[in-house]
Amino acid sequence: MRGFAVAILLAAVGMPSAQALAQEFNLVIRNHKFEPQELRVPAGKRVSIYVANEDVTPEEFESATLKVEKIIPGKSKGLVRIGPLAPGRYEFIGEFHADTAKGVIIAE
Amino acid sequence: MFGALIIVFREVIEAGLIIGIVLAATRGISGRGHWVAAGVLLGTLGAGIVALFAEAIANAFEGSGQELLNASVLGAAVVMLMWHTVWMARHGREMAAEMAAVGAAVSAGKRPMTALVVVVGLAVLREGSEVVLFLYGIFAGGASGSSLFIGGVLGLAVGAAFTALTYYGLVSIPPRHIFTATTVLIALLAAGMAAQAVQYLDAAGVIHVLSHQLWDSSPWLPQDGIIGHVLHTLIGYTDRPTELQLIAYLATLTAMAALAWLAAPTRARRVPA
Secondary structure, three states, rough: HHHHHHHHHHHHHHHHHHHHOOOEEEEEEOOOOOEOOOOEOOOOOOOEEEEEOOOOOEEEEEEOOOOEEEEEEOEEEEEEEEOOOOEEEEEEEEEEHOOOOOOEEEEO | OOOHHHHOOOOHHHHHHHHHHHHOOOOOOOOOHHHHHHHHHHHHHHHHHHOOOOHHHHHHHHOOOOHHHHHHHHHHHHHHHHHHHHHHHHHHHHHHHHHHHOOEEEHHHHHOOHHHHHHHHHHHHHHHHHHHHHHHHHHHHOOOHHHHHHHHHHHHHHHHHHHHHHHHHHHOOOOHHHHHHHHHHHHHHEEEEEEEEHHHHOOOOOOOOOOOEEEOOOOOOOOOOOHHHHHHHOOOOOOOOOOOHHHHHHHHHHHHHHHHHHHHHHHHOOOOO
16 A cells, blocks of 8 residues: 555656656767757756767767766767756767867757 | 877876875775775776676666766765775774884774775776777777877876875875875765765756756866866865755765764773873
8 A cells, every 4th residue: 555655656756757847859979070069948947868979989978067977889879868957058068079079058 | 189188187087086095095004005906907897897888888777877877886985985984083093003103014904995995996987987988989980099099098197197196295294194184085085976976866867856056166166177177076176066966065074074973982082091
């Protein structure tokens, strides 16, 4: 009985906040560049960004303002969870190729 | 080449500082070099394994595997540092007396060297796996790889020099104060790690409470600069901390102080003889 109640509580509280409320976006890394280089996301919400690395080399998605550091191995996909963000511009780079891999997330 | 040097150096700063502190904290203990070397070796091995399975780790736990691994590694290091602090609070005084009396090495078996080996190993593992992946990327990228690779190796060398600098800086502290100094440093190190761990849990989507940013000191002292990065490792400096990070930081510092106080036998012994 108690287990059941806990399960209901988890379903009611935990799941929506973790998944259903997060909006999903996609980014691609190709030739050490992000596509698109500018991504608009809603402010004040949790956002999931799927970063697909199409290069053979690994990349590190890094942003000081977003407080994210995530390694995305070559030819694979990584999930970056951010937010809720205040409206504004948030720059990010691919640390392993910082001279070309640059982008910005705009929360509005 | 210079870019590669900076990237690798930035990654090894953290492990380098921790190794320097551990070496200073274990000064005078026989065989500590072997213990620390074992930690570095195991950490390097672990870094290779983590890098090898980077994709599987990243995809685990609905895409949060990397964050959860980082949080666990940091959490484990905090626990090991607490264990060491408790042990030092209990035995540090006797050991200092023994060292002064004998003027020689204290046997390593008495000290929880395993705790410190694990801390060194975890630090090398966490930072090392990024270095391994970065250097692998250079190889996989092919063109102009050799100059980048030399940069990477030079970055490692500068990191090693930095470790030596930390160590000699710390051991130049008078022996009377070195126990206190290293205990305080280890407490701050642990607090910083705890604050980092909760941020990884937030990024993993495990917790999202108290995630508001408290302040932004990045214009004055950016965390991704060299000084900011060193302070980040040493005392847990964060330029844009969240409420939860500050709470984790203060809670860990309080826990460290409380554990040291509770474990210290000196309260009973302070009675004048």
